[in-house]
């Protein structure tokens with residue numbers, strides 16, 4: 033059967049995911065298992081404190097340290113026990129442990145790269161060297177080590193990931209030839225793609241990748257996006273290889289509940305060079321969508337009860353302030369020409385027109401062929417390169433609450449309006465303190 037290779041790769045991906053989940057499970061378990069239970073052993077029981085027992089115990093602790101370190105590197109939340117386990121290591125022991133796990137990981141990845149060569153997903157490149165080929169229905173694994181590693185620290189074997197070419201639209205005659213790649217390290221400025229959650233960030237990334245052919249990056253490490261071919265998710269945000277970097281600033285995670293003054297420092301403005309594309313969506317729609325996401329996962333829906341009562345009131349009270357503060361920071365603490373404000377509703381109304389503005393701001397030439405593919409695809413929702421929906425993402429991202437775009441809104445991307453106008457717009461939104 034012709035689908036066998038894809039199944040093999042898919043099987044691999046699943047195996048990998050299962051291993052991850054198992055690892056995660058282990059991490060949780062190890063935090064709960066006190067006192068420690070020793071693994072079964074064939075050796076005769078030896079008296080307390082004898083070298084045998086000590087070494088078994090040492091081995092167990094070591095294996096738990098490895099699990100904790102892996103969890104840390106995979107971005108999982110550590111249990112108190114795991115944190116302590118890592119804290120108790122001397123700097124030297126910690127370094128040795130890190131080196132050991134990295135070595136194992138590198139060896140595993142080398143096997144994987146060999147596998148990709150066998151499958152012809154790593155092929156010789158015309159200009160010399162090699163490249164990785166990824167298809168929407170045959171994605172590849174991006175090494176976990178790389179997310180936190182500055183490019184200059186990448187072990188040599190990973191450099192081939194610079195030359196990664198992804199084909200997002202394999203099922204469309206019009207679009208199958210278009211691909212997405214990285215630019216060489218350090219060639220793009222670090223810029224944001226800033227939005228409140230559930231305001232179309234992933235969809236806009238998809239549009240930008242489609243229009244530019246360059247991967248978008250992120251301040252986060254969402255494995256599900258990476259596994260679907262948004263490989264920019266897995267680089268450090270300041271690699272200079274990705275065109276914009278997703279950020280929700282302080283509107284998610286632990287920074288949410290910090291004092292206003294301190295919170296500002298968590299808005300990623302500094303990291304992102306006080307520049308980027310700012311996506312604003314009707315906050316009422318964004319909040320409802322955000323609630324669905326929080327409760328029901330990326331494509332799920334929250335039951336009615338989650339939009340009633342005290343819990344909902346608290347959610348709205350906190351989130352609407354975060355919404356306002358987040359956009360205020362982005363508009364007030366930046367120079368007007370350094371940002372490009374776009375609206376989800378306007379993008380829905382006429383994505384091609386909005387994208388032209390965004391491309392102009394990004395100083396990336398419009399690609400008429402890509403645009404033509406888009407425009408014709410727009411009338412056909414089934415076409416896999418339509419820009420109204422994300423293919424292979426469960427279908428509902430960016431589709432959930434179709435915008436009723438307000439025709440009279442201004443288009444301000446690239447910034448054609450005065451900062452005062454933008455400020456007025458931000459201030460116009462509900463302010464309840």
Ligand SMILES: *[C@@H]1O[C@H](CO)[C@@H](O)[C@H](O)[C@H]1NC(C)=O
Nearest residue numbers: 035037038167169170202203
């Ligand atoms: C991916 O999809 C294309 C188009 O439908 C098909 O020709 C190709 O065989 C598929 N590849 C794999 C690996 O399944």
Ligand SMILES: *[C@@H]1O[C@H](CO)[C@@H](O)[C@H](O)[C@H]1NC(C)=O
Nearest residue numbers: 157159160161162191192195
């Ligand atoms: C990546 O591609 C370039 C040519 O574009 C080539 O010179 C380089 O060797 C390739 N890198 C690897 C690791 O194959």
